[in-house]
Amino acid sequence: MTDTTTTPPEIGGIGHSVKRVEDARLIEGQGNFLDDIALPGMLHMALVRSPVAHARINGIDTEAATAVDGVLAVVTGELMDQHGLAWMPTLSGDTQAVLATDKVRYQGQEVAAVIATDPYAAADGAELVDVDYEMLDAITTPQQSLADGAELIRDEKEDQTDNLAYTWETGDEAATEAAFAAADRVVSLTTHYPRSHPAPLETCGIVADVNSVTGQATIYMTSQAPHAHRTLFALVAGLPEQNIRIVSPDIGGGFGNKVPIYPGYVVATAASLLIGQPVKWVETRTGNLISTGFGRDYYMTGELALTNDGRIQAMRVDMLSDQGAFYSDAQPTRYRAGLFHVCTGSYDFPHAHIKCRGAFTNKAPGGVAYRCSFRITEASYLIERLMQTAADELGIDPAELRLRNFIQPEQFPYETATGFVYDSGDYPTALRKALDAAGYEELRAEQAAAREEGRLVGIGIAHFTEAVGAGPAHTYDIAGLKMIDSAELRVHPTGKAILKLGVKTQGQGHETTFAQIVAEETGIPATDIKVIHGDTDDTPYGLGTYASRSTPVGGAATAMVARKIADKARHIAAHLLEAAPEDIERTADKFHVAGSPDQAVSIQDAAFAAYTNLPEGMEYGLEDVTYYNPPNLTFPYGSYVVVVDVDPDTGVWKVRRMVALDDCGVRINPMIVEGQIHGGLTEGFAMSSMQWITFDDDGNCIGSNFMDYLIPTAWETPRFELLETVTPSPHHPIGAKGIGESATVGSPAAFVNAVVDALAHLGVRNIDMPVLPDRVWEAIDTATA
Amino acid sequence: MEITININGSDHTADVEPRLLLVDHIRTGAGLTGTHIGCDTTSCGVCTVLVDGTPVKSCTMLAVQADGREVTTVEGLKSADGLHPVQQAFSDEHGLQCGFCTPAMMLVGAALIDDNPDPSDDEVRWAISGNLCRCTGYMNIVKAIQAAAAAASSNGDS
Numbered sequence: 045m046t047d048t049t050t051t052p053p054e055i056g057g058i059g060h061s062v063k064r065v066e067d068a069r070l071i072e073g074q075g076n077f078l079d080d081i082a083l084p085g086m087l088h089m090a091l092v093r094s095p096v097a098h099a100r101i102n103g104i105d106t107e108a109a110t111a112v113d114g115v116l117a118v119v120t121g122e123l124m125d126q127h128g129l130a131w132m133p134t135l136s137g138d139t140q141a142v143l144a145t146d147k148v149r150y151q152g153q154e155v156a157a158v159i160a161t162d163p164y165a166a167a168d169g170a171e172l173v174d175v176d177y178e179m180l181d182a183i184t185t186p187q188q189s190l191a192d193g194a195e196l197i198r199d200e201k202e203d204q205t206d207n208l209a210y211t212w213e214t215g216d217e218a219a220t221e222a223a224f225a226a227a228d229r230v231v232s233l234t235t236h237y238p239r240s241h242p243a244p245l246e247t248c249g250i251v252a253d254v255n256s257v258t259g260q261a262t263i264y265m266t267s268q269a270p271h272a273h274r275t276l277f278a279l280v281a282g283l284p285e286q287n288i289r290i291v292s293p294d295i296g297g298g299f300g301n302k303v304p305i306y307p308g309y310v311v312a313t314a315a316s317l318l319i320g321q322p323v324k325w326v327e328t329r330t331g332n333l334i335s336t337g338f339g340r341d342y343y344m345t346g347e348l349a350l351t352n353d354g355r356i357q358a359m360r361v362d363m364l365s366d367q368g369a370f371y372s373d374a375q376p377t378r379y380r381a382g383l384f385h386v387c388t389g390s391y392d393f394p395h396a397h398i399k400c401r402g403a404f405t406n407k408a409p410g411g412v413a414y415r416c417s418f419r420i421t422e423a424s425y426l427i428e429r430l431m432q433t434a435a436d437e438l439g440i441d442p443a444e445l446r447l448r449n450f451i452q453p454e455q456f457p458y459e460t461a462t463g464f465v466y467d468s469g470d471y472p473t474a475l476r477k478a479l480d481a482a483g484y485e486e487l488r489a490e491q492a493a494a495r496e497e498g499r500l501v502g503i504g505i506a507h508f509t510e511a512v513g514a515g516p517a518h519t520y521d522i523a524g525l526k527m528i529d530s531a532e533l534r535v536h537p538t539g540k541a542i543l544k545l546g547v548k549t550q551g552q553g554h555e556t557t558f559a560q561i562v563a564e565e566t567g568i569p570a571t572d573i574k575v576i577h578g579d580t581d582d583t584p585y586g587l588g589t590y591a592s593r594s595t596p597v598g599g600a601a602t603a604m605v606a607r608k609i610a611d612k613a614r615h616i617a618a619h620l621l622e623a624a625p626e627d628i629e630r631t632a633d634k635f636h637v638a639g640s641p642d643q644a645v646s647i648q649d650a651a652f653a654a655y656t657n658l659p660e661g662m663e664y665g666l667e668d669v670t671y672y673n674p675p676n677l678t679f680p681y682g683s684y685v686v687v688v689d690v691d692p693d694t695g696v697w698k699v700r701r702m703v704a705l706d707d708c709g710v711r712i713n714p715m716i717v718e719g720q721i722h723g724g725l726t727e728g729f730a731m732s733s734m735q736w737i738t739f740d741d742d743g744n745c746i747g748s749n750f751m752d753y754l755i756p757t758a759w760e761t762p763r764f765e766l767l768e769t770v771t772p773s774p775h776h777p778i779g780a781k782g783i784g785e786s787a788t789v790g791s792p793a794a795f796v797n798a799v800v801d802a803l804a805h806l807g808v809r810n811i812d813m814p815v816l817p818d819r820v821w822e823a824i825d826t827a828t829a
Numbered sequence: 830m831e832i833t834i835n836i837n838g839s840d841h842t843a844d845v846e847p848r849l850l851l852v853d854h855i856r857t858g859a860g861l862t863g864t865h866i867g868c869d870t871t872s873c874g875v876c877t878v879l880v881d882g883t884p885v886k887s888c889t890m891l892a893v894q895a896d897g898r899e900v901t902t903v904e905g906l907k908s909a910d911g912l913h914p915v916q917q918a919f920s921d922e923h924g925l926q927c928g929f930c931t932p933a934m935m936l937v938g939a940a941l942i943d944d945n946p947d948p949s950d951d952e953v954r955w956a957i958s959g960n961l962c963r964c965t966g967y968m969n970i971v972k973a974i975q976a977a978a979a980a981a982s983s984n985g986d987s
């Protein structure tokens with residue numbers, strides 16, 4: 045049987061830029077987003093949030109709020125506590141306040157909730173809840189937090205005597221230290237990857253509908269991981285899991301922001317249970333930016349030990365992460381600093397040692413994998429910035445330095461110094477192709493000439509390797525749940541099919557691409573396959589969509605279940621053709637007897653026979669389910685080249701060109717892959733140029749709305765030139781890797797390297813993100829003073 | 830206050846609170862949920878509708894201010910002849926991913942090509958610079974609006 049069928053366009057299997065089926069409803073305004081859901085008798089909830097970063101709560105007066113016309117109830121932490129729900133577990137094994145009872149620990153923390161018949165009344169009520177705060181000093185950096193004598197933020201936790209959230213370390217310290225002691229050169233870089241926020245344009249929300257008679261809880265929720273959320277709801281709220289149905293409707297972008305369970309979800313569900321009516325809560329934008337899962341906030345010092353000719357011998361990293369008030373990173377249990385292990389990048393060297401401490405601060409909790417596979421963005425940024433630093437310090441061209449140190453194609457599978465086994469790659473080819481497309485030699489010549497004239501031109505390179513598709517069950521779990529995923533395929537008598545997924549789209553186009561996988565493997569046209577996802581009553585179990593795991597895990601499950609179906613269809617075809625199953629071959633859309641293509645039956649004929657005319661002893665029907673446990677992660681990579689022009693008088697920099705080569709293995713739908721890359725590059729540009737969440741000394745969040753938290757518009761966003769190479773993953777059934785996050789992971793270093801490169805001859809080695817014009821101007825000013 | 834707004838060609842009369850935002854009136858009062866809400870500060874543009882043909886952020890206009898005016902939402906883009914060229918082009922050019930910004934982007938695009946049948950890349954980017962998109966990186970949105978402009982003029986020619 046041929047597994048690598050290339051299908052004609054009417055089948056629309058792998059490799060076709062099939063137009064998206066999702067579009068039909070979305071372009072007519074018929075999407076069904078969370079806030080579009082309205083149930084009979086539905087009430088509305090507004091949250092009361094703390095205006096201050098650190099304070100003791102001496103009392104909450106709800107009288108005026110309760111008196112507002114339309115307000116039915118005001119929920120406080122005290123009430124939640126009576127039901128054992130004032131605190132909830134986080135995804136990292138900590139606990140988080142649902143509604144504050146003792147203290148508030150960050151600005152924006154949830155203090156009370158007002159339930160009303162209409163959203164305006166709920167908001168009026170929330171304005172009138174009067175909380176008596178006794179101010180405490182705010183701790184706004186992890187350095188302050190871990191200093192001697194710092195006030196204890198988590199004073200409610202038994203055994204917590206300081207503000208340390210966790211420590212983590214990996215690699216061989218002794219071998220790394222020995223390599224550094226023997227090195228010709230040591231290059232180091234200290235930088236802060238600032239706090240950022242995924243900020244999907246749709247905020248988070250819930251409609252909780254708990255039926256007090258039947259006990260059925262139907263929960264519509266902006267969830268990237270509905271099955272995991274159902275299990276966690278069952279565990280936290282003590283509801284029987286079979287009575288909980290989570291429905292994640294159309295999602296207006298996620299980017300990691302919709303992975304955690306937030307206090308608003310818990311309060312709305314409790315309120316629906318207590319009042320006996322559906323309760324809707326939709327976050328305000330400010331609520332979203334100041335309280336829900338942020339990304340990054342890592343202070344990093346990285347060092348490379350090198351020979352004089354630029355061969356890397358070892359890498360050493362020391363980090364401090366700002367966790368906010370609760371340790372609620374959404375990441376696999378064993379990985380305290382996510383998959384930071386990939387900080388060894390695309391390079392072949394034997395030793396690394398990495399250590400990290402996480403600290404509590406008076407800031408919002410929730411280090412989510414913001415468009416990245418658990419801290420890979422930070423790791424990739426560090427190594428690629430270090431490569432630029434090393435190139436500048438050693439006087440070696442940054443492209444050449446990378447080429448000297450790359451893992452070579454024949455070394456795959458390659459085990460890194462931190463124990464990850466990269467599946468496949470051809471890094472030199474990728475980098476050379478990107479450099480050629482950019483016209484690298486000419487650009488360097490132009491740069492030299494420009495410097496003579498006092499103009500600043502920078503060329504930034506980043507060659508990143510990601511680790512996506514968590515993950516193998518022996519190592520990867522979240523809250524104890526193994527990170528497997530599933531697909532169920534039902535083929536009906538007319539040959540039309542329904543595919544049900546454990547993963548959940550937020551705009552990535554699963555309804556299109558996953559049907560293409562089935563089309564490839566079975567010959568059923570993609571347009572005849574309906575893809576269902578997001579409803580836990582109607583889909584098999586899975587851990588959801590984040591960390592680029594849909595295609596590596598859910599896509600693999602889909603290919604495997606489709607193969608089971610194709611195999612059964614082949615047996616049926618053999619029966620119909622009166623031949624032995626081993627003599628049946630499959631072409632794109634038919635089964636035929638080997639050597640006689642005329643004697644053929646279609647997959648549709650086989651499907652009909654599955655319900656009407658079966659071989660002796662075969663079970664009726666044509667459906668199956670697969671749970672896929674990936675043998676390894678997949679390791680997409682890319683080579684990015686950015687050219688910038690920097691105005692020496694203002695520090696303003698403009699991207700002249702952005703050449704992005706991505707290798708994500710086999711591309712299921714090239715159009716969608718390119719769309720993912722465009723979006724990812726834009727977020728990388730955003731983080732490097734303008735987007736950050738910062739705080740003043742009192743812990744007030746600066747970046748609490750889209751006037752302060754800047755997201756690039758079309759006007760600022762550069763144009764991108766995309767390239768590809770295709771190195772299939774050897775262990776993935778269709779050779780695919782992940783792509784949703786590559787560009788966000790890889791591009792920030794390319795943009796920053798470009799600006800630093802423009803100033804390198806002045807001696808500038810680093811500008812922290814976001815690379816704001818005033819920072820650039822200051823770097824120039826200091827360097828030329 | 831009693832107001833009458835012509836929404837997508839039909840008059841819609843309602844008794845509303847003076848403080849009711851137009852976006853809430855469209856979504857809840859008229860039940861047209863293709864118009865979205867994405868911020869609290871008039872920044873994101875996902876609430877954009879056309880008021881008398883001009884793009885307006887409906888989160889920053891009161892429903893009573895729209896009394897007696899014509900409002901077009903995404904639900905009103907399609908005509909008896911089928912999809913509006915911008916709708917077709919957004920799908921053809923992969924100008925949408927999650928689709929949350931899309932209704933507003935298409936309306937701004939439709940208004941632009943009404944005025945300017947052949948907008949340049951920069952002209953499209955300037956026109957949509959009040960509308961954020963978090964998914965697409967804008968390139969395909971620009972392409973889609975330009976393709977729609979081309980399709981609209983060739984329809985007009987034929």
Ligand code: FES
Pocket residue numbers: 865866867868869870871872873874875876877886887888889
């Ligand atoms: S909702 Fe953001 S501009 Fe109107």
Ligand code: FES
Pocket residue numbers: 245296297551924925926927928929930931961962963964965
């Ligand atoms: S398509 Fe998701 S915000 Fe634009």
